[in-house]
Amino acid sequence: MPIQPVVAAVLAVATGLLVSFAPPAQAAGSSAPAGSIGLRLLDIPANATDDPRARLYIVDHVAPGAVVKRRIDVANGLPDATMINLYSGAASVTDGAFLGAEGNTPNDLSTWPSVDRESPTVPAGESVTVTVTITVPADAAPGEQYGVVWAEVSAPPTSGGGVSVVNRVGIRIYLSVGPGGAPAADFLVGTLTAARSADGQPMVVASVQNIGGRALDMFGTLELLGGPGGLSAGPFPVVLGTTVGIGDTEPVTIVLDKEVPAGPWDATITLHSGLLERSANATITFPDVGTAAAVPLTSGPPEWLYFAIIGLLLLLVLIALLVRRRRDDDLADRPAIGYGVVQTDAQ
Template identity: 50%
Template sequence: MSLDRTSIDVPPGRSGTVQVTIAVPPSAARGERYGVIWAQAGARPDAAHTVRIVNRVGIRVYLDIGPGGEPPSDFEIGELTPMRAPDGRPQLLALVHNTGERALDMSGTLSLSDGPGGLRAGPFAADLGVTLLPDTSAPVNVTLDQRMPDGPWKAELTLMSGMVKRTVSATLTFPRAGAGLPVPPDSGLLSLFGVIGGLVALLVAVAVLAVRLRRRRAAVG
């Protein structure tokens, strides 16, 4: 990677543009490469200031190499584990596995419903904390308000990365301390039943329509 200039003066509240050129050698193998372009500003130490202060910001680079368009992105959400933080706040931990061929930057929310007395809460922001590389797993942690009742709750967790979005749900209760028992999400099974049910309903509707059309033709004839 090369830049058209190595420094730029940016007044307060303004912006500037630097052109970046990425030269990919013909022998490069297919796949995704990762990099970063840093921009930093610092105060040089002098006789009165012996500590140098540096402010730095980076732009991530995801470079896809090879024919056929960009690699597919996908992920799976595993078991949901209710737990308590050391300060007593309830938390939900979900293990996410990157099943695609691109790095993922996760975001998402947790919503609670059907709680004690019909309470609802959320959405609460989910925090992954790292970039999830292909074929790796990392925990997603959601921290809730300390005043939340233990439950039981119906938890619905929605995570996304770019255009890929997955939602799972489960019924769980937060423990008084430590980690509770992992709960398998039930949305995958429900989704499967929903698809099958939709197909069955469609086939029934087509059959009914065909019978009616035959009857009308017979009546006309």
């Protein structure tokens, strides 16, 4: 199933200075919304405080044999005291999504974490702090691996039924293993495709290719300029939830307002994963129905901006020439100044 962050999740890394991260305002004593449970990392490395991805997931690069310790806040927003089971499970990045495996299905990464309190009973409206320890084997294979730290509660079968209801929330783990620094992350935005949904909603789909060494969680916006009558629209946010695996190419979707005219538009898309950011431009027109042809993108400012800059420079040159000519005319109109000899008394 796709993993979505619950309440707030904050990155904690294996090395470097850690600082506390203040949780968002919630009900007194608990960081979980009413009627649910929640997980939140309590530490964040000082060198990652500007990284928005670092505030959502456990993202790190470590050497084989490293030991990682992180504190997690486990909150109970349910009406009664509840035993919350904590464990780790496997995950994968497939078809543009981060997918947690069913149950406690293992992979290599999921066997490395442990928690000091596996099944704490948390009072209603309160939270407890547990410590997660990730012990990376000395012979761990290099590469990026994926997992989830899960919090799970189960309800007994209802009267006459035989099926228990299980609810769980999790924090993603992206763990790269290898010597030296972390593999570089990078991506390309290849094309923009304008389309309309079955109910006429305009959409734009960007093709994103991961050319780096880390999985990417895509965020960003689309802005439309130079539309009919000089209109502009946006910025429109990217639909969240797209994760692009290493070497993969995936679509990233932006949904626009129905009132947006067909165009043509000068479209600028800005995408980022963590601190990595890329922008690209294309001219698009929304079809009446269906999907238009994909349009290749160019990096940098839109073409019309170059013409605007050139026009502004020409205007500045023209103004400078006019000012200089006016100054020359003023000098020509002034009377000549005579120069004479100043006599002095003879000594």
